[in-house]
Amino acid sequence: MTTLTGVGVSPGIGVGPAYVLSYEAAVPSPEARHGGDAAAERARAEAALERVAADLEERGARAGGEARDILDAQAMMARDPGLTAEVARLVDGGTGAARAIYEAFGRYREALAGAGGYLGERVADLDDVRDRAVAVLEGRPLPGVPVRAAEPYVLVARDLAPADTALLSRDVVAAFVTEQGGPTSHTAILARAMGVPAVVACPGATSIAAGTRTLVDGTGGLVRAEPSGSEVAEARAAAAARQAGLAAATGPGATSDGRPVPLLANIGGPRDLAAALEHGAEGVGLYRTEFLFLDRASAPGEEEQEAAYQEVLDAFPGGRVVVRTLDAGADKPLAFLPPQAEEPNPALGERGIRLSRAHPEIMNVQLAALARAASRSSARLQVMAPMVATAEEAAWFAAACAEAGLPSAGVMVEVPSAALRAADLAAVVDFLSLGTNDLAQYAFAADRQLGALTALHDPWQPGLLDLVALAVEGAGEHGTPCGVCGEAAADPALACVLVGLGVASLSMSAPALPAVRAVLSRHSREQCVLAARAARAAASATEARTAARAHLPGLAELAL
Structure with missing residues (x-):
């Protein structure tokens, strides 16, 4: 049995098999160059970014509520004129479309991370837009998680972008666990809106083996792999007693x-x-x-x-x-x-x-x-x-x-x-x-x-x-x-x-x-x-x- 500790950001008890999101974004080669037609390469880059923006908006429209607002804001990142101009500048210098997007977003990423505050918390969102655009250009599948499952699962990841979670529901996901993030991250915001237990800033979470039955206490910030039946029963009983006391x-x-x-x-x-x-x-x-x-x-x-x-x-x-x-x-x-x-x-x-x-x-x-x-x-x-x-x-x-x-x-x-x-x-x-x-x-x-x-x-x-x-x-x-x-x-x-x-x-x-x-x-x-x-x-x-x-x-x- 492994017990990890993080920050509980959405209360409740969630139990289910761990689905460990291990998507590794491809990093285009620094030497990647296009064939010489800069205008065509710019068009490819712009089309990829627009496809990502449209996909995010479509997901937001399906999700509704707070998720829609978050995904609409993320789509605006894909259409940001400053980023588009930087991509065009790199392409005009001979850089391939995928690498140009990767570099342009990387520079903007550094600025956001250094700014902290509201924009600092949007770094994960920016990375997600970048990775999706690069995947489109390279013909690879977009990042994603199952939106249907035999039983609700515990979604474990280093961090989660809004597009990963917006279309999920309590019927599909039992809890969220991330190694990064904080109480104001989008994982925390969406988890609370969904009423799904969540623990963030939990070091070592992605070391949990896929499929491992996992207990998540979103109140105490505890994540327990392979809990016994009695431990699950005790946690649920405590949660029920807590809820009854709160309602009184x-x-x-x-x-x-x-x-x-x-x-x-x-x-x-x-x-x-x-x-x-x-x-x-x-x-x-x-x-x-x-x-x-x-x-x-x-x-x-x-x-x-x-x-x-x-x-x-x-x-x-x-x-x-x-x-x-x-x-x-x-x-x-x-x-x-x-x-x-x-x-x-x-x-x-x-x-x-x-x-x-x-x-x-x-x-x-x-x-x-x-x-x-x-x-x-x-x-x-x-x-x-x-x-x-x-x-x-x-x-x-x-x-x-x-x-x-x-x-x-x-x-x-x-x-x-x-x-x-x-x-x-x-x-x-x-x-x-x-x-x-x-x-x-x-x-x-x-x-x-x-x-x-x-x-x-x-x-x-x-x-x-x-x-x-x-x-x-x-x-x-x-x-x-x-x-x-x-x-x-x-x-x-x-x-x-x-x-x-x-x-x-x-x-x-x-x-x-x-x-x-x-x-x-x-x-x-x-x-x-x-x-x-x-x-x-x-x-x-x-x-x-x-x-x-x-x-x-x-x-x-x-x-x-």
């Missing part, structure tokens, strides 16, 4: 002694509303509006934006909806803005509120659209700016919101300076919201896309908890609420710790809401405070997690 907790979030803790959903647009409502979200704690702006040649107009905001606001009458203004630039470039100067470290470049200040016309249209939508809704709209580092930036944003007629302006705490000087920020805005993913990245000087640095991104790191505590304390000096909208809030035990640190609200991906609601309902605020103190007193993330859980007996009751 209903209503608004609160501790066992009645302290309210609003539980909100992180969303990317109206398409995520159904899941948020299904899982009992009390509102929206983070509306990522950049998905309205990315992968398009022109900025969305005020009416288009207003419609997207209106739909979300109307879904929560009387509830709270927190909208983050455009978080783009550097790692998420906008095609409709002039190209930025090359930045040696895009994660530290002109992004978030810095981009808004450089192009205020984009933000002004967004704020106007939000104000119009809010005027037609009973929801309580709050608007916040990303990547704020100083009180001067916070005051500038608050003034812009006031001028647009927006009643509540806040900022995200994502960089250490904002956490350290939270009192200064809280003096000029109405609320703060902690983005734990970026805060960890900047606090530990660790790119969140590098698998080797995963440990530094563990939200249980005591240093990160110290920054959260500082931000909450600073905000409290002015009576300003400070919530958390990073996915750290999705960990039920850590949610209790955050409440113990004084966090005012918790926002997370919708499927995590029931577990957090249930765990909070089983613990008093005093237990949460004791757990928070124990975690901050620890010397490592592992010790912090263990120390906190000792004060949270309700976790064992729910088998979490």
Whole structure:
């Protein structure tokens, strides 16, 4: 029996024979040249890329939902004018079509990997487009996985591209396991949307022999090859008990002694509303509006934006909806803005509120659209700016919101300076919201896309908890609420710790809401405070997690 450990990103228990995806993309020879007709070779390359784009769009149309959005974005990669121009340049220099695509995509790949953030997570998608185009040119089968099987299988791979999984269902796949990826990878996103257990960042997973019966615990992040019958029964019983316990907790979030803790959903647009409502979200704690702006040649107009905001606001009458203004630039470039100067470290470049200040016309249209939508809704709209580092930036944003007629302006705490000087920020805005993913990245000087640095991104790191505590304390000096909208809030035990640190609200991906609601309902605020103190007193993330859980007996009751 082999037991591997990774990161659980979609809860539940999956059992089935392992299907190990071992597709190895061919690498065209560096010496590959065409016969001299550059125009014909360019046409071959363009036709291959268009065929791949059309295939991805067709798969997306069949899959629907979130998978369609992801595959449509991937198809746009195949049609990217910059990549096409680079392929043409290489072909004009004599390089064969397949090698030209391989090299052009390779250079773009390096840029994305170096950028990190949203685009860094798209490297696997870019590789998939490249490999599919090369396969078309060389007459080889495209990558793929079985969409029918005698029994649901556990899909194991180094990484998975959206096209590999979009047409699968729970009837076909029992679980996903990948050696790479993270909580925001497309494997994680699609697995949660499908309701299929998934474990990512699991070293050694592809060493599992094909056909081996495999147990996947998407909650605990465990992958067990050749489990015994009793182990499978125990895992399923624990999952059933956990589900029953979660279902018993209903209503608004609160501790066992009645302290309210609003539980909100992180969303990317109206398409995520159904899941948020299904899982009992009390509102929206983070509306990522950049998905309205990315992968398009022109900025969305005020009416288009207003419609997207209106739909979300109307879904929560009387509830709270927190909208983050455009978080783009550097790692998420906008095609409709002039190209930025090359930045040696895009994660530290002109992004978030810095981009808004450089192009205020984009933000002004967004704020106007939000104000119009809010005027037609009973929801309580709050608007916040990303990547704020100083009180001067916070005051500038608050003034812009006031001028647009927006009643509540806040900022995200994502960089250490904002956490350290939270009192200064809280003096000029109405609320703060902690983005734990970026805060960890900047606090530990660790790119969140590098698998080797995963440990530094563990939200249980005591240093990160110290920054959260500082931000909450600073905000409290002015009576300003400070919530958390990073996915750290999705960990039920850590949610209790955050409440113990004084966090005012918790926002997370919708499927995590029931577990957090249930765990909070089983613990008093005093237990949460004791757990928070124990975690901050620890010397490592592992010790912090263990120390906190000792004060949270309700976790064992729910088998979490």
